[in-house]
Amino acid sequence: MRTDVTHFSCSVADGIAEVALTRPERKNPLTFESYAEIRDWFRDLHYDDTVKAVIFAPSGGNFSSGGDVHDIIGPLTKMNMKELLAFTRMTGDLVKAMVNCGKPIIAVVDGVCAGAGAIISMASDLRIATPEAKTAFLFNRVGLAGCDMGACAILPRIIGQGRAAELLYLGRSMSAEEGIAWGYFNRVVPADELLANARDLARRIADGPNFANMMTKTMLAQEWSMSIEQAIEAEAQAQAICMQGQDFHRAYHAFLAKERPVFEGN
DSSP: OOOOOSSEEEEEETTEEEEEEOOGGGTOEEOHHHHHHHHHHHHHHTTOTTOOEEEEEOBTTBSBOEEOIIIIIHHHTTOOHHHHHHHHHHHHHHHHHHHTSSSOEEEEEOSEEETHHHHHHHHSSEEEEOTTOEEEOGGGGGTOOSOOTTHHHHHHHHHOHHHHHHHHHHOOEEEHHHHHHTTSOSEEOOGGGHHHHHHHHHHHHHTSOHHHHHHHHHHHHHGGGSOHHHHHHHHHHHHHHHHTSHHHHHHHHHHHTTOOOOOOOO
């Protein structure tokens, strides 16, 4: 997996990738370039079996303040419709790349998590936060609709229609306390335990049956638009494929031997 990136940090060790935005002095805003580079990184990840899980980490006590006011918001006010649509499609492509990368993503949220930063946390599979985390889908506060980068489709599925509507209409911050109560965060931990907690969770995922995890992530995304009947059939096919894999056989033989299975992702 490529780690020679320019607009964010990236490291890979023992099957776990850690990425983070790297402008802590500005609370890690996104630029046109960082949007595109992160999108391309997640697209490439789909084809890389060496990475089993991804941690999207904070930097300098904040996750991300969203689109940079000077580098993005200002230029957008001068663009024509064709240019604006190219931008909004590009930002949406980042979410698509995260959803379709085939690897579980853990968003590690501290401090400010706003705008596109909130969307990145939303598009992740799991979310861990500190008590200081403030998550805001603040598009409404800059005169835009809340329907940005899939928010109106994904956020209600996580926290419910009414709660999502409140955040998207008001643009207010969701506290960590609200986030854990509403099911947005999987856990809230002290700041000095944040990364260790995320790495432990990523390690447990990476040690699991990775092909099966990829199938789970695929089904979680695809079944949004299926009827119950279609979903049950799709899961029957997905599970039959997994049953042909060696990890299924490894688990069975380990059970017989009263051992813990060692999965190899095939």
